Amino acid sequence: MRDVTVMSYGEAIREALDDGLTQYPEMILIGEGVPDPKTIFATTQGLREKYGAERVLDMPLAENGMTGICIGAALAGMRPVLVHQRIDFALLSVDQLVNNAAKWRYMFDGQQQVPLVIRVIVGRGWGQGPQHSQSLQAMFAQVPGLKVVMPTTAGDAYHFMLDAIADNNPVLYIEHRWLHHIQGEVDKNSPRTALTGAALLRQGGDITLAAFSHMSIEALKAATVLAKHGVDAEVVDMRCLTPLDVDSVARSISKTGLLLVADCAPETASMAHKLLSELFQSHGQHLRQPPRLIAYPNHPVPTSHFMANHYYPGAEEIAAAVLEMLDKQPLKQIVTMELQSDLAKDLPDRSFAGPF
Amino acid sequence: MTAMNSAGADLKQLYYQMLRIRRVEQAIAERYQQQEMRCPTHLCIGEEAIAVGISAHLTTQDKVFSNHRGHGHYLAKGGDLRRLLAELYGFAEGCCGGRGGSMHLTDLAAGFIASTPIVGGTVPLAGGYAWAEQMKKSGAAQGCASVAGGTTPWMEEVERSRRPEPRTPEATNVVVIFFGDGCFEEGVMHETMNFAALKKLPLLFVCENNQYSVMTPLAERQPERDIYKIAAAHGLQAASGDGNSVEQVYALAQAAVANARTGQGPQFLELHTHRWPEHCGPNEDDELGYRSPGELADWKLRCPLLQTRQALLDKRLSDESELTAMEASLADEIEQAFQWALRGSRPSIDSMGLHLYA
Numbered sequence: 114m115r116d117v118t119v120m121s122y123g124e125a126i127r128e129a130l131d132d133g134l135t136q137y138p139e140m141i142l143i144g145e146g147v148p149d150p151k152t153i154f155a156t157t158q159g160l161r162e163k164y165g166a167e168r169v170l171d172m173p174l175a176e177n178g179m180t181g182i183c184i185g186a187a188l189a190g191m192r193p194v195l196v197h198q199r200i201d202f203a204l205l206s207v208d209q210l211v212n213n214a215a216k217w218r219y220m221f222d223g224q225q226q227v228p229l230v231i232r233v234i235v236g237r238g239w240g241q242g243p244q245h246s247q248s249l250q251a252m253f254a255q256v257p258g259l260k261v262v263m264p265t266t267a268g269d270a271y272h273f274m275l276d277a278i279a280d281n282n283p284v285l286y287i288e289h290r291w292l293h294h295i296q297g298e299v300d301k302n303s304p305r306t307a308l309t310g311a312a313l314l315r316q317g318g319d320i321t322l323a324a325f326s327h328m329s330i331e332a333l334k335a336a337t338v339l340a341k342h343g344v345d346a347e348v349v350d351m352r353c354l355t356p357l358d359v360d361s362v363a364r365s366i367s368k369t370g371l372l373l374v375a376d377c378a379p380e381t382a383s384m385a386h387k388l389l390s391e392l393f394q395s396h397g398q399h400l401r402q403p404p405r406l407i408a409y410p411n412h413p414v415p416t417s418h419f420m421a422n423h424y425y426p427g428a429e430e431i432a433a434a435v436l437e438m439l440d441k442q443p444l445k446q447i448v449t450m451e452l453q454s455d456l457a458k459d460l461p462d463r464s465f466a467g468p469f
Numbered sequence: 470m471t472a473m474n475s476a477g478a479d480l481k482q483l484y485y486q487m488l489r490i491r492r493v494e495q496a497i498a499e500r501y502q503q504q505e506m507r508c509p510t511h512l513c514i515g516e517e518a519i520a521v522g523i524s525a526h527l528t529t530q531d532k533v534f535s536n537h538r539g540h541g542h543y544l545a546k547g548g549d550l551r552r553l554l555a556e557l558y559g560f561a562e563g564c565c566g567g568r569g570g571s572m573h574l575t576d577l578a579a580g581f582i583a584s585t586p587i588v589g590g591t592v593p594l595a596g597g598y599a600w601a602e603q604m605k606k607s608g609a610a611q612g613c614a615s616v617a618g619g620t621t622p623w624m625e626e627v628e629r630s631r632r633p634e635p636r637t638p639e640a641t642n643v644v645v646i647f648f649g650d651g652c653f654e655e656g657v658m659h660e661t662m663n664f665a666a667l668k669k670l671p672l673l674f675v676c677e678n679n680q681y682s683v684m685t686p687l688a689e690r691q692p693e694r695d696i697y698k699i700a701a702a703h704g705l706q707a708a709s710g711d712g713n714s715v716e717q718v719y720a721l722a723q724a725a726v727a728n729a730r731t732g733q734g735p736q737f738l739e740l741h742t743h744r745w746p747e748h749c750g751p752n753e754d755d756e757l758g759y760r761s762p763g764e765l766a767d768w769k770l771r772c773p774l775l776q777t778r779q780a781l782l783d784k785r786l787s788d789e790s791e792l793t794a795m796e797a798s799l800a801d802e803i804e805q806a807f808q809w810a811l812r813g814s815r816p817s818i819d820s821m822g823l824h825l826y827a
């Protein structure tokens with residue numbers, strides 16, 4: 114039976130952590146700020162009160178050491194969920210993640226396992242700048258042995274978190290900060306995801322938009338406006354990076370014959386390239402014209418909003434590229450106008466009160 | 470305790486520097502509400518004595534590295550106020566051309582090399598810089614100053630033009646790294662102390678212990694023991710003191726900088742203080758309840774500026790009218806600096822990708 118509640122992405126994460134702590138007595142939730150008054154943008158709110166300070170706890174500023182400590186605890190049967198408020202901070206723990214967590218099961222011939230979840234948040238806006246807004250998903254996805262997921266909807270945020278907790282492998286759970294406020298349906302009774310598969314966010318026959326994380330939201334925005342002008346785009350959300358569900362995109366392009374990939378990372382060696390490469394190798398015959406790629410520029414994000422506001426491509430760029438591919442340039446002006454918003458470009462939503 | 474106590478001009482100068490930082494930070498907090506300084510901003514109100522007491526012993530040849538809470542360190546070292554403000558507004562005239570914002574500052578001519586916000590990120594860099602200074606001094610790196618020191622002929626020229634100070638041949642340039650009690654938990658901290666002690670680097674570690682990392686108190690992160698004693702166990706000359714007493718900081722720094730300068734190896738100061746505003750942003754946040762009741766109020770009674778002001782009056786080193794004039798001239802300087810910054814230009818969008826490679 115369906116059991117649907119509408120909640121924000123951030124609330125869905127909180128809900129999943131809550132249910133995880135109930136279902137798995139061996140789960141611990143740890144990270145800088147987890148029990149502080151702001152509770153990681155309210156995603157860990159009330160959990161220390163409910164489950165106690167032994168299972169829901171803060172930690173020293175020691176990302177690498179604490180990751181190793183969580184790996185050790187996982188080897189001994191715990192299920193740690195370790196939170197970083199920015200993915201940039203997780204870079205300090207790359208040694209433990211890559212050299213130990215990702216390889217442990219393999220190195221020891223499958224005799225041991227590391228049931229560990231690393232929750233990381235990708236920053237954007239309000240001058241997050243070069244060291245607080247990096248998009249490093251492809252770098253992590255490149256490491257065999259790590260599972261990397263980037264849920265986009267509230268429903269996936271819930272299920273991926275719970276499934277990541279249940280998983281006996283290290284899972285990197287990447288949240289884009291600009292998804293946190295977006296509402297969606299969470300059906301607690303829907304089947305487990307096994308942390309695989311893309312999601313069809315919108316059906317359409319004219320063109321396939323395969324997008325990652327926050328770019329899927331931008332693709333949906335573009336598709337909604339394009340639909341008013343007779344262009345019917347299909348939006349496939351690439352919510353799991355390892356393995357990447359190429360087949361779902363292949364099915365879509367076999368119908369539409371046109372593909373645009375929108376990634377939220379610098380373009381070089383991105384997941385978008387991985388997707389394009391696999392599609393070309395096995396399904397290139399479906400494409401009526403070369404695919405388009407929209408991604409971030411290959412340089413860091415500057416802090417100044419005067420520059421950063423032009424760093425990020427979004428719905429406007431996606432829509433413009435779609436219209437070019439469909440040879441409907443005359444629609445560009447009106448579509449662009451309809452996509453424009455009066456919200457400052459460095460803010461995720463109107464309720465945002467800065468500065469973090 | 471120190472020569473400074475009898476030298477009134479020094480105490481007045483220290484007060485002036487602290488007051489300048491306080492008024493700049495307050496002006497930033499006030500104008501932050503206009504939502505034009507659109508970057509995470511960590512103010513150092515309440516902690517001014519540390520930056521000032523340390524930097525009083527540094528020349529422009531000495532170098533400073535800092536962290537996310539860097540405005541005070543930058544200003545005390547002689548960093549350009551106008552370019553700091555322009556940086557907060559994201560203008561091309563900012564000290565990083567707008568690329569950095571509050572958490573990424575630099576003023577090479579002043580010897581302020583860099584602040585960055587990944588906790589611990591600059592600690593080993595300060596170690597490396599000190600190592601290079603040592604090698605240049607010993608002749609090991611003769612002729613490769615621009616490589617080891619990261620300086621350019623242009624920088625050296627600016628440095629020479631800025632209050633060059635006489636230096637005895639034995640003395641080495643000193644590098645100072647400012648960091649917090651939270652940073653002390655990072656691995657690189659200890660790796661750097663070990664190497665610094667091994668190589669007897671001319672490096673001064675300054676731990677601003679304000680008891681919090683964001684909103685997490687020290688007791689949730691570290692066992693009960695003194696931070697500076699760990700540095701001592703690493704083989705550093707280490708001491709602790711009241712970070713809200715500029716006279717005490719000054720005295721401790723005098724010895725530490727002199728030791729580092731004369732080849733006695735790395736020095737470590739743990740200075741106790743307290744941040745008044747929220748961790749990040751322009752407001753106070755005592756209502757959140759993470760500080761113990763009365764804690765902030767107690768620390769405010771121990772305000773580094775109030776204490777020094779009182780000492781100046783008690784010792785008749787200054788008087789109300791002089792202090793009022795000091796306020797007025799600072800208000801004027803700060804207003805002018807904001808005016809200058811606000812006349813800044815938007816960095817061009819095309820320039821966004823520049824400077825990725827040398």
Ligand SMILES: Cc1ncc(C[n+]2csc(CCOP(=O)(O)OP(=O)(O)O)c2C)c(N)n1
Pocket residue numbers: 145174176202205537538586587588589648649650651652653677679681682683748
């Ligand atoms: C590696 C890393 N982890 C976490 C953070 C988030 N963060 C920014 S400042 C800060 C607190 C640092 O505390 P402390 O070193 O005591 O300095 P204070 O803010 O108290 O001056 C934290 C956790 C970060 N920037 N970098």
Ligand SMILES: [Mg+2]
Pocket residue numbers: 649650651677678679680681682683
């Ligand atoms: Mg601190």
